[in-house]
Amino acid sequence: MIEIRIHGRGGQGAVIASKVLATAVFLEGRYVQSFPSFGVERRGAPVTAYTRIDDRPIRLRCQIYEPDHLIILDPTLIQAVDVTVGLKPGGWIVINSSRPAQAFALSELFRVATVDASAIAVRHRLGPVTAPIVNTAILGAFARVTGLVGIEALREAVRDVVPVKKEANVAALEEAYNEVRS
Amino acid sequence: MRKVLMGNHAVSYAVRLARADVVAAYPITPQTQIVEMLSEFCAEGSLDASFIKVESEHSAMAACIGAASAGARAFTATSSHGLLLMHEMLHWAAGARLPIVLVNVNRAVGPGWNVWTEQTDSLAQRDTGLIQIYCESNQEALDSVLQAFRLAETVRLPVMVVLDAFILSHTEEPVDVPSQEEVDAFLARYEPAWRLDPADPRAFNMLVPPEHYMELRLLIQKAMDDALHVAAEVDAEYGRHFGRSYGLVEAYRLDDAELALVTAGASSGTARVVIDELREQGVPAGLLRLRLFRPFPAEPVSHLLAGVRKVGVIDRNISFGQGGIFAAELKAALYHQPQRPQVFDFVAGLGGRDITPATVRGIVGYLLEHDAPPTGPLWWEVKA
Incomplete structure (x- = not known):
């Protein structure tokens, strides 16, 4: 079983990201479970969302404490919360940032990749310029570095799950897939 | 068709497939996305039901009681304090022998204020005369709602299907959503033995003096006894139609x-x-x-x-x-x-x-x- 934790702020689309990821993996024929952090959400406040992936039906029904990989939608969260808590050694941390992976002083136990998902989202007019919706873009980067899911399934999942601007979201996904740096 | 669905929406799909005639619900906290999606189905016309927005959960169940009395297939959903406010009407729904289906998302009761899962809200309805079914997965939530209408209409008792807050209600996982044709073959139109109808006037829910009241209560107990084997039969038949059954x-x-x-x-x-x-x-x-x-x-x-x-x-x-x-x-x-x-x-x-x-x-x-x-x-x- 592979467990992924997504860190974002309310309004960035962390919950939808977890569902798009789960749907894409499901479309490739595997079993999935995705859920938000259980609780009450506020715009701008730190939120987490989770995705489980397995080759057989998932019976486990508790929160995720030791994820295999992380997705960070807002790099300021790295200072605000202990994002790597519980992360398994060797896990990928995919960060939305214009800075290179080496700029983040994270433990050498982990693999780090960055992509400027905010700039990509702004280019594709996803959300307001001051608060772009970066969830679809960063999934492209995540798919590229982890190899956990194919870009074709992600395209289909975005078209299925995202309610508006489907093609702009697909374009953002592809751009991040090509631009991610590690 | 297999889809990734949250538990709340698995229920909404089931209610649409059951061709509910009336959905009555209080639309604000502690309500869930179950009725939000049902209201969208009604608005877009994919569910031909009357969606009745009411001012409380007590009224939601009262509206379901009226609708079911007139022969409609009626549904409502709620959670925690909403279910507790409904309590008086739950006794009424069972006493009037109305096959209403209710979905409760298990949530803890305040204070302290808490929106997370706990079973005390539904178990506190133990003595109301509602049949209660507890689900383990979103697939089972969908399947149980379809079974619930069939069971309710066979034994003439309301049924409450229960799912855990967040752990099922907000968790997305693959769910097999059957086709309308498959569901129609399992769940026929509801035909009540009697209904509130001006063209065929009858008296309902009259004053019942001590010389008759106990016998009416005994009939409810017998309906509950019947529900044990009817639930097993409905579940087995569901298995023959859809390839999934769960047992009691x-x-x-x-x-x-x-x-x-x-x-x-x-x-x-x-x-x-x-x-x-x-x-x-x-x-x-x-x-x-x-x-x-x-x-x-x-x-x-x-x-x-x-x-x-x-x-x-x-x-x-x-x-x-x-x-x-x-x-x-x-x-x-x-x-x-x-x-x-x-x-x-x-x-x-x-x-x-x-x-x-x-x-x-x-x-x-x-x-x-x-x-x-x-x-x-x-x-x-x-x-x-």
């Missing part, structure tokens, strides 16, 4: 078990994972999952647990001054067995405190180390 209770690796866990709801899945681990280590442990709570399936429960030495009930609920509600029911069901297992009552996971594999392992560890339970429930994983 489910035995998991219980055949030669000396130690059994008893669960209801989503924590059952986590318990299965631990049972598999224990079996690999050679510990003869199994699981009994309670799916039906009312009517209580005493016979299969006592039969399945007859050979077990120790039973640990994981109660995500509390009856203050007594203990876990499932444990108390289980002990009553086992009382007449000549060889009764020791029943340990673990009160765990209240107000959404996570029940993890470690929680379940700890419970099993306690069972392995103790021959007999203490007096009263074991409050599990509570801070000193």
Whole structure:
């Protein structure tokens, strides 16, 4: 079983990201479970969302404490919360940032990749310029570095799950897939 | 068609497939996305139902009672305080023998204010005359709602289908959504034996003096007794139509078990994972999952647990001054067995405190180390 934790702020689309990821993996024929952090959400406040992936039906029904990989939608969260808590050694941390992976002083136990998902989202007019919706873009980067899911399934999942601007979201996904740096 | 759906939306799809005529709901907290999606189905015309927005959950059930009295297939959904506010009308729905289907998302009751999962809200409706079904997955939530209409309309009692807040309600997972044609073949139009109809006037819900009241109550009890085998038949027929059935209770690796866990709801899945681990280590442990709570399936429960030495009930609920509600029911069901297992009552996971594999392992560890339970429930994983 592979467990992924997504860190974002309310309004960035962390919950939808977890569902798009789960749907894409499901479309490739595997079993999935995705859920938000259980609780009450506020715009701008730190939120987490989770995705489980397995080759057989998932019976486990508790929160995720030791994820295999992380997705960070807002790099300021790295200072605000202990994002790597519980992360398994060797896990990928995919960060939305214009800075290179080496700029983040994270433990050498982990693999780090960055992509400027905010700039990509702004280019594709996803959300307001001051608060772009970066969830679809960063999934492209995540798919590229982890190899956990194919870009074709992600395209289909975005078209299925995202309610508006489907093609702009697909374009953002592809751009991040090509631009991610590690 | 298989889709990734949250538990709330799995219920919405089921209600549309059941071709509900009336959905009545209070649209604000503690309501869920169940009726939000149903209101969208009604607005877009994919569900030909009257959506009645009401000012309280008490009124939601009252509207369902009116609709069902007139012969409509009626549905509502709620949670925690909403269900508690509905309580008086639940007695009425059962007493009037109306086949309303209600979905309750299990949430803890305040204060302290809490939106997370706990079963006390639904179990507090124990004596209302509602049939109660507890689900472990989103697939089971969809399937149980379809079964619930058929069961309700056969025995003429309302049915409450229950799913855990967040752990099912907001969790997305693959769900097989059957086609309308398949569901129509399983669930025919509702044809009540009698209905509120100006063209065919009858008296309903009259004053019933002492010389008749008990007999009417006995009829409800008999309908509940019937519901035990009708629920099993409906579930089996559902299996023939859709390839999925669940039973009234489910035995998991219980055949030669000396130690059994008893669960209801989503924590059952986590318990299965631990049972598999224990079996690999050679510990003869199994699981009994309670799916039906009312009517209580005493016979299969006592039969399945007859050979077990120790039973640990994981109660995500509390009856203050007594203990876990499932444990108390289980002990009553086992009382007449000549060889009764020791029943340990673990009160765990209240107000959404996570029940993890470690929680379940700890419970099993306690069972392995103790021959007999203490007096009263074991409050599990509570801070000193």
